[in-house]
Amino acid sequence: MLTRRTMMGGTAATAVPLTASAFSDTAAQAAETKSNKGAKPMDVDRAFVRIEEGLVHYRHAGEGTTDGPLPLYMMHAGPGSSKGLTGLVAAFGETRRSIAPDTLGFGESVPPTPEEPDLIYYADSVVRIWDMLGLDKVDVYGGHTGANIGMEIAIAHPDRVRKLVFDGVALFDPALAADMLENYAPKIKPQANGEHFIWAWNFMRDMGLYFPYYMRDKEHYLGKEPWPTASLHSSVMEVMKALDHYYKGYNAVFRHKTHDRLPLVTVPTFCMAHEADPLHTSVEEAAALVPNSEHLVLPFNSGTQDKADAIIKYLDA
Secondary structure, eight states, X not given: OOOTTTTTSSOOOXXXXXXXXXXXXXXXXXXXXXXXXXXXXXXXXXXXXXXXXXXXXXXXXSOXXXXXXXXXXXXXXXXXXXXXXXXXXXXXXXXXXXXXXXXXXXXXSOOOSSSSOOHHHHHHHHHHHHHHHTOSSEEEEEETHHHHHHHHHHHHOXXXXXXXXXXXXXXXXXXXXXXXXXXXXXXXXXXXXOHHHHHHHXXXXXXXXXXXXXXXXXXXXXXXXXXXXXXXXXXXXXXXXTTTXXXXXXXHHHHOOHHHHGGGOXXXXXXXXXXXXXXXXXXXXXXXXXXXXXXXXXXXXXXXXXXHHHHHHHHHX
């Protein structure tokens, strides 16, 4: 049986009641980022850049300088968009240029061209975005799917990545990866009776309670309170935007030979996750596979600014 104790190839954490604020980057957390400093949060702007597939939407903040830190390029987790990174984009923008796109097929970005894109394709699309934005070398942050994409970028283009940050990297047991490829991200089509809206609501609701979300039993319960209705609604809207293509990013990760690919990463790497993130159980294992790495698990009570501070400390060391 696949349980939280076996599926990640590591030791599962004891289930402890949590609030949603410890897990998601919301607009409220974005405000918290600067309210702790007694100042207004930095403005996060939005723009588009065109690549071969079409228009890619991104959020950005901060200004780069010739003698300052490199830009930080940020890639979100599925099935959301760069909207979920707004708080971090603002926090990093205080000290450097931060750029967070919507991955192809998510948010406001054009979908990927292949029907079954792999992570090498997604990584190549990012490098082409860099070329259009004039980014020669950057630091890279990736959460979940974004972490796996960042991994492939660092492998293919180590000369363009100074440091790499994994915020929850998918390092699944092969049996679980195969099961998730079969069950996690079904193709969903709009239905005349609107049942696809109900599916999206249940998909996101259960994702906050179980891992994997479709194994709704005691062994896979995350020990968390349900996400607040407003936050859940916002997440569901992101799923609806990506409905036609969301499964492509997920399935690329489930097919990825992450255990084999991690040792090929040669750039300095920070493997981290929040303790409320189910992928935190693989942080130490991932770090052990990357030759030049450090690792950290943020405690349950840490927030957006704590995460930003930990990442900035690593990047600027």
